[in-house]
Amino acid sequence: MSIPVALTDLAGVLPRFGTGYLLTTDGERVKAVHVAPRLLDGLLRLAGPGGGSLRNVGEGAAVTLVWPPRDDPGFSLIVDGTAAPDGDDLVVTPTGTVLHKPVAASDEGAAQPFWITAFLDLAPAAWASAPAYWAALTGSTLSDLRGADDEFATLEPADGHAHLKLQRTTAGSDPARLHLDLHVPDPATAATRAVALGAIVVHTSEHGYVVLRSPGGLPFCLVAHPACLRSSPVEHDGGHRSLVDQVCLDIPPRLFDAELAFWSTLTGWAPRPSSTSAEFTALHRPAGQPLRLLLQRLDDDQPHVGAHLDLACSDRAAELERHLALGATHVADHRHCSVLADPSGTPYCLTDRDPATGLLPD
Numbered sequence: 001m002s003i004p005v006a007l008t009d010l011a012g013v014l015p016r017f018g019t020g021y022l023l024t025t026d027g028e029r030v031k032a033v034h035v036a037p038r039l040l041d042g043l044l045r046l047a048g049p050g051g052g053s054l055r056n057v058g059e060g061a062a063v064t065l066v067w068p069p070r071d072d073p074g075f076s077l078i079v080d081g082t083a084a085p086d087g088d089d090l091v092v093t094p095t096g097t098v099l100h101k102p103v104a105a106s107d108e109g110a111a112q113p114f115w116i117t118a119f120l121d122l123a124p125a126a127w128a129s130a131p132a133y134w135a136a137l138t139g140s141t142l143s144d145l146r147g148a149d150d151e152f153a154t155l156e157p158a159d160g161h162a163h164l165k166l167q168r169t170t171a172g173s174d175p176a177r178l179h180l181d182l183h184v185p186d187p188a189t190a191a192t193r194a195v196a197l198g199a200i201v202v203h204t205s206e207h208g209y210v211v212l213r214s215p216g217g218l219p220f221c222l223v224a225h226p227a228c229l230r231s232s233p234v235e236h237d238g239g240h241r242s243l244v245d246q247v248c249l250d251i252p253p254r255l256f257d258a259e260l261a262f263w264s265t266l267t268g269w270a271p272r273p274s275s276t277s278a279e280f281t282a283l284h285r286p287a288g289q290p291l292r293l294l295l296q297r298l299d300d301d302q303p304h305v306g307a308h309l310d311l312a313c314s315d316r317a318a319e320l321e322r323h324l325a326l327g328a329t330h331v332a333d334h335r336h337c338s339v340l341a342d343p344s345g346t347p348y349c350l351t352d353r354d355p356a357t358g359l360l361p362d
Contacts, residue, residue: 001101006097007094010097012229013099016229017067021065022046022090024053031052043093044091044093044094045090045091049089057083062080063082063092064081070288074228074288075101076101077099078098109185110189111266113184114183116181117180118178119166119181120165120178121167124168126344127168130344131166134342139234140156140162141158149168152167161230162227163230178247178307179219180220181221182266182267187208187223188210190222194212198214198258215258215259216255236322240315242311242314245291245292245311245353246292248294249263249293249295249307250306251305252298252302252305253299256295256297263295269293272284280294280295280297285358310349312358316338316350316352327342327343328341328343331347
């Protein structure tokens with residue numbers, strides 16, 4: 001699986017990787033050397049790659065640079081280019097860049113998400129104001145509307161790949177809710193595995209995605225859209241930071257055990273009970289994933305499982321004031337979180353978790 005990277009975006013991608021390897025050839029053998037390229041004015045400068053690499057290159061020779069994944073599983077960064085010696089150094093002009101990972105080798109791997117996107121499903125009455133509200137709340141840029149009826153929009157972060165999207169529902173459909181897009185190597189194989197674990201297929205699209213419901217009724221989609229670069233926390237006036245980084249599944253007591261087993265097995269993320277409250281269980285998020293999954297056992301019964309977004313905040317009080325100024329309603333406060341509702345009534349929470357790690361401070 002490969003994700004093209006625009007050359008103009010290389011400066012934002014490169015710092016996410018460490019040192020890499022330069023691959024050159026003398027026509028018979030490939031030589032690999034460990035390098036620490038620096039990007040300057042669109043060119044990659046490699047300090048002292050060695051005489052063998054310099055002899056292989058000559059003037060204008062094709063080379064490849066490879067950065068291994070920082071995490072397992074993860075994406076490698078591969079840059080093709082043309083190289084020219086500059087004294088003892090080498091200067092590479094990038095010609096193409098991709099992020100790459102192998103295709104899953106098993107049905108289990110094909111069902112495990114390499115990325116998760118949260119979709120806010122908004123009623124038509126909320127569509128006029130909600131997209132702009134969520135763009136301001138997250139410090140994102142609202143994309144152009146798309147879809148046959150302009151019913152989709154993406155919240156584009158300042159860096160990294162998008163993990164928040166909006167959808168206008170049809171009149172008479174369910175009230176405002178949230179669903180997940182699980183990005184997987186093979187949606188069809190993943191759907192078969194999800195059904196074996198208790199999910200129900202709602203729709204199989206000719207465009208390759210599959211719509212399902214979890215055993216407890218939470219809608220989700222299996223898609224193959226590429227994404228892998230987690231966005232950074234957003235810094236606001238006053239210096240505090242925040243990030244939408246968690247989806248909390250609101251689960252009636254009778255459905256909790258089955259829903260926990262389903263999501264943990266499908267994603268491959270191990271459950272970790274909360275150290276602060278018995279009602280919460282988190283799934284261990286692999287490095288690089290944009291969203292944590294938190295499962296909450298509700299006190300009262302509900303017809304089916306719901307979900308809401310959580311923000312990690314470095315200063316919850318300051319973040320609360322910012323949201324109120326944007327038009328939010330303050331619903332309640334708890335030990336580690338505040339419950340709010342957007343202008344359309346969609347609930348979400350501000351938490352005391354560190355925006356960088358997603359964890360509560362010690």
